[in-house]
Amino acid sequence: MARISKEERKNGIISAALKLFSEKGFYVTTIPDIAEKVGMSVGNFYNYFTSKDILAKELVMYISEYLGEKIREINDKPISTKEKTAAIVSMYFAMANERPEMIEYFLRIYLSNREVFGEGCAGMVCVSPFVTEMMMFFNDGVSCGDLRDQDFFSAFGLFMGYLGGMVFLFGEKILPEPLSSYEASISENIYNALRVR
Amino acid sequence: MHCASDRDRPTLIWLQGVTCNGNTHSFLNLPYLPQLLAKYDLLYHPLLPASSTLSEVVQCKRPCDVLVFEGAYDPLMKRHEVLLSELLDYYGMRAGHIIGVGSCASFGGMFKASAPQRNSGLIFDESESSGPLLALKNKVINLSGCPVHPEWLGYTLSMIADNKEIKVDTLHRPLELYSHLVHHGCTRNEYFEWKVDAKAFGLKEGCLFYLQGCRAPMTHASCNRILWNDVSSKTRSGTPCFGCTEPDFPRNDLFHTKTNMSIPEDVPLGVPKRSYLTITGIAKAFHIERLEGKLIDDKTAD
Numbered sequence: 001m002a003r004i005s006k007e008e009r010k011n012g013i014i015s016a017a018l019k020l021f022s023e024k025g026f027y028v029t030t031i032p033d034i035a036e037k038v039g040m041s042v043g044n045f046y047n048y049f050t051s052k053d054i055l056a057k058e059l060v061m062y063i064s065e066y067l068g069e070k071i072r073e074i075n076d077k078p079i080s081t082k083e084k085t086a087a088i089v090s091m092y093f094a095m096a097n098e099r100p101e102m103i104e105y106f107l108r109i110y111l112s113n114r115e116v117f118g119e120g121c122a123g124m125v126c127v128s129p130f131v132t133e134m135m136m137f138f139n140d141g142v143s144c145g146d147l148r149d150q151d152f153f154s155a156f157g158l159f160m161g162y163l164g165g166m167v168f169l170f171g172e173k174i175l176p177e178p179l180s181s182y183e184a185s186i187s188e189n190i191y192n193a194l195r196v197r
Numbered sequence: 198m199h200c201a202s203d204r205d206r207p208t209l210i211w212l213q214g215v216t217c218n219g220n221t222h223s224f225l226n227l228p229y230l231p232q233l234l235a236k237y238d239l240l241y242h243p244l245l246p247a248s249s250t251l252s253e254v255v256q257c258k259r260p261c262d263v264l265v266f267e268g269a270y271d272p273l274m275k276r277h278e279v280l281l282s283e284l285l286d287y288y289g290m291r292a293g294h295i296i297g298v299g300s301c302a303s304f305g306g307m308f309k310a311s312a313p314q315r316n317s318g319l320i321f322d323e324s325e326s327s328g329p330l331l332a333l334k335n336k337v338i339n340l341s342g343c344p345v346h347p348e349w350l351g352y353t354l355s356m357i358a359d360n361k362e363i364k365v366d367t368l369h370r371p372l373e374l375y376s377h378l379v380h381h382g383c384t385r386n387e388y389f390e391w392k393v394d395a396k397a398f399g400l401k402e403g404c405l406f407y408l409q410g411c412r413a414p415m416t417h418a419s420c421n422r423i424l425w426n427d428v429s430s431k432t433r434s435g436t437p438c439f440g441c442t443e444p445d446f447p448r449n450d451l452f453h454t455k456t457n458m459s460i461p462e463d464v465p466l467g468v469p470k471r472s473y474l475t476i477t478g479i480a481k482a483f484h485i486e487r488l489e490g491k492l493i494d495d496k497t498a499d
Contacts, residue, residue, distance in 0.1 A: 123481055136470070141457075154459055
């Protein structure tokens, strides 16, 4: 049987930790919990991450890089800003369905436990791949005349706040319909709010 | 090649196209102007004492080793009833070196902006090669700038007088003077690195790139390495670089940084925008107290 590589082990820890943190919360989840879930000793766990705080930051960077890569693929496509908006909404909702722990972690752990992430994750340091791609999306949209020029954070907050809010409602089982059924109307709302008038 | 065997010094003729005289006035500030002029036989200059009058020069009978041309080229313009095109044809063919001083002579500059269909530089119309001396381009050295830095003209004339080769870039500007960016030598570079903005003109602190329209990271010139009047530069005195040495000068809104959703439309030369935004986002996470107040404020050790 093939030996599991260190990289695969690390990814296993990331997956398990994301699920546990997003289900139980940051403080309730312990390193023995995570080690047990991936089937390794606590001592071995420390070979991969030297503390719970460091693991927490790596998880944010992992999600940010994953999201950044997905949005970059969309940014690089020769499609209109309206189509890109719809593609980002669709990608985000698909991620919320397929890997809900990633967005749950972002919403429930990263945004709610700032004391864990302050040191070393200040400002955009840990989320820069994702924020950079959103900057590219807005920059290109204004540059080609589709989007209205405005303050970046006003636009960013509108876009991501809306998506985050919907995923939160979905997670709380408040939405009467599946997430995907809102894609078209949400994409339209976002694009209409941002487009040149 | 500039110096005929029967003469000791190369002859120099300074002609003007459509100009405000700014380059001439800049040249008058050159600290070693008398020593430089002593290397030349100055046949004509509009302000400086010279051996010929304009009426003699336009007869096109004078020798000319170095032709200096100031201002934009206008095909309909005459000097002393003679078309500029005739003067440029005659002296351009004979000169060993032709120097376009200032951005108007180099690319059309300020005067092209007011008459874009007529005015151009000697070999360039902005960055397009279509000027009247295109056929003689190998002789042309452009010294763009609004106005030209006196030391840059001093350097070029000294090199020519000393028979030294001047290597030029694709826009025919001397590499020695235009390889650098205005950003090089800017005293505000630390503010640029950490994205601390100057909120107004005239301040000693803060970077002028984000809020004041500074073009230093994308402008080829040595203003911050060879200081103006040996003491200062625009950015040192708290004014943004206008990018006056580039073919697209003058741009609109010289004091405004064009942004798309707060993101600069132009980023430093050679840096992909995506990478620049990533680095900027991280740099902004640092709050360096030392860079946030007035540097001169009293600070005690305790």
